[in-house]
Amino acid sequence: MSELASHDIPRSRQDLDRLAELADDVIRRARAAGASQAEVSASVDTGLSVNVRLGEVETVERTRDRGFGLTVYFGQRKGSASTADLQPDSIQATLDQACAIARYTEEDPAAGLADADRMARDFPDLDLWHPWDIDTAGAIALGEQIETAGRAHAGITNSDGAGVQVGESLSVYANSHGFLGRERGTRHSLSLSLIAGQGDSMQRDYWYDSRRVPTELIDARALGDKAAERTLSRVGARSVSTRECPVLFAPEIARGLVGHLVGAVSGGALYRRASFLLDHAGKAIMPAWMHIAERPHLKRGQASGNFDAEGVATADNTLVDAGVLARYVLGSYSARKLGLASTGNAGGIHNLIVQSGADDGEASNFAGMLRRLGTGLLVTEVMGQGVNAITGDYSRGAAGFWVENGAIAFPVEEITIAANLRDMFNGIVAVGTDVDPRSHILTGSILVGRMTVAGE
Known part of the structure; x- marks a missing residue:
């Protein structure tokens, strides 16, 4: 199991709990600093991206991006600040900056949180969380299969490469109405770009697929065939009269x-x-x-x-x-x-x-x-x-x-x-x-x- 896939359901809930605790704490501190209203968005996104071209690995990238955004309202004066660092010092600096901005901005009659009675109360499972059990070697092998399938078509002369992307996102939104919403979702994709023809007659086209659930993605052979079919169909393209x-x-x-x-x-x-x-x-x-x-x-x-x-x-x-x-x-x-x-x-x-x-x-x-x-x-x-x-x-x-x-x-x-x-x-x-x-x-x-x- 890959490092990304080991980020399983219990672990994702623990991370969401930590983001929720952070959001609740910052809202409490914003109110203590004099804000009449406050809202927080916090997220952690993880991913694996692999690109293969002409049978060789071009890039392998693992990401873990954090985001934290805070908006405070002093009456109808608004201040916003954000950071990608969830360490306590950075969070405090972000809070201080948002409050400072709000104290010196002009009042805006439309500013403020959404009405409290409009907050969501029900949170049914929308089946958005489907981590992909694939490691780096597996992603590379899949990219090679996709590209091989596309390049096997007669008339395909070059490749811009195949891509495999794996993504997980955890996020929390909270505000001083007492609302706390948690979301988690996965998004995975496969892609291939090919070239047909030579010289001035070269044509390029591609195909891709993107799904929440990895098992619903198009298979490697079908994706390669589709990208090749689209590319070859463009050979001989010309203009038409107005x-x-x-x-x-x-x-x-x-x-x-x-x-x-x-x-x-x-x-x-x-x-x-x-x-x-x-x-x-x-x-x-x-x-x-x-x-x-x-x-x-x-x-x-x-x-x-x-x-x-x-x-x-x-x-x-x-x-x-x-x-x-x-x-x-x-x-x-x-x-x-x-x-x-x-x-x-x-x-x-x-x-x-x-x-x-x-x-x-x-x-x-x-x-x-x-x-x-x-x-x-x-x-x-x-x-x-x-x-x-x-x-x-x-x-x-x-x-x-x-x-x-x-x-x-x-x-x-x-x-x-x-x-x-x-x-x-x-x-x-x-x-x-x-x-x-x-x-x-x-x-x-x-x-x-x-x-x-x-x-x-």
């Missing part, structure tokens, strides 16, 4: 579109009036068949949690209902700035599920989505940061495949796709059932009826 056409976003790219939606309806963008969806709650922003729901209590979910970053209880909630924006995404500070209530999203969203609009499974799997696309562009990669959150203008470099009559015709590169996110959201034709499970945004491919594709 045109308007339907665009199908592959699932791993489609979740980015949903991410732009989340960013636009999040509190920080809204109270700064820096969102193209300002004042859109209760308005239609997508087709009437579309539904997007938040499910924070999914077992083994990538972003499951019983409480948010302020201790507010999480709950199933709807974001888009029959195409209508049902709510914003708020923590307590942004909610107060907007005159609203927290939605339990301090720190981010929890497991968004984008529902497919199709009743027929054959019509909404990936092959079915290609048939719905007909003739147009399948996007498998986007590049650049060309998204204006204020206006909604969207313009990004892209690569993928040109599709004719529902079948892939040839690979495409060196193009730009452009539209406005308002029009893109309203112009969604279909959502596939080919859901990518590697993210907290669970969506299949998304077909947008019309975008500008700029090429030759």
Whole structure:
């Protein structure tokens, strides 16, 4: 058993107990120093990372990172400080710094802890803790197997390497309402990047998998095959002439579109009036068949949690209902700035599920989505940061495949796709059932009826 795997369930609970005791003690000391409110976040993250390239070990890294953050409130004056050292002297210095900052900052009417009656009370097991019983030698051997499987394909000429990552995270959040929440989770991943072709015709692509449970990871051979298949499929890529056409976003790219939606309806963008969806709650922003729901209590979910970053209880909630924006995404500070209530999203969203609009499974799997696309562009990669959150203008470099009559015709590169996110959201034709499970945004491919594709 590896050093990491020996960090078993009883040991993890002992570490959480120590973090909880530290948090409780610091909050008590902050109150004694004059703070009217205080909150603490403390964490310990451990990991093993191995990278193998061309049959040789490139890197082996073991990590054990500690974090401690403290925020104190003197009335509505706020001070925050943090440290990566959990020794008593460093903790005391952090407390002193936070209090000093709070005493000299301006009052902010929205400052303060989340409301006490919103604190989580129930903490069901979400099945997030699955340590991986693999040592360094085993991780290296697995990386070699992945790379060997990928390089065995004819046409693969080089490798950027295979990676094996093992991760465990323990964290505590506590505040002066008397709330104390503990979380522990594991996250493990495998990856491979390959190169095909020679000279100017070289193409690079990759594949990866990420899971809470190591036994659910794709096996080495399948990962190698998938990375090689994707890389080889790009050989011979060319541009296309500028045109308007339907665009199908592959699932791993489609979740980015949903991410732009989340960013636009999040509190920080809204109270700064820096969102193209300002004042859109209760308005239609997508087709009437579309539904997007938040499910924070999914077992083994990538972003499951019983409480948010302020201790507010999480709950199933709807974001888009029959195409209508049902709510914003708020923590307590942004909610107060907007005159609203927290939605339990301090720190981010929890497991968004984008529902497919199709009743027929054959019509909404990936092959079915290609048939719905007909003739147009399948996007498998986007590049650049060309998204204006204020206006909604969207313009990004892209690569993928040109599709004719529902079948892939040839690979495409060196193009730009452009539209406005308002029009893109309203112009969604279909959502596939080919859901990518590697993210907290669970969506299949998304077909947008019309975008500008700029090429030759």
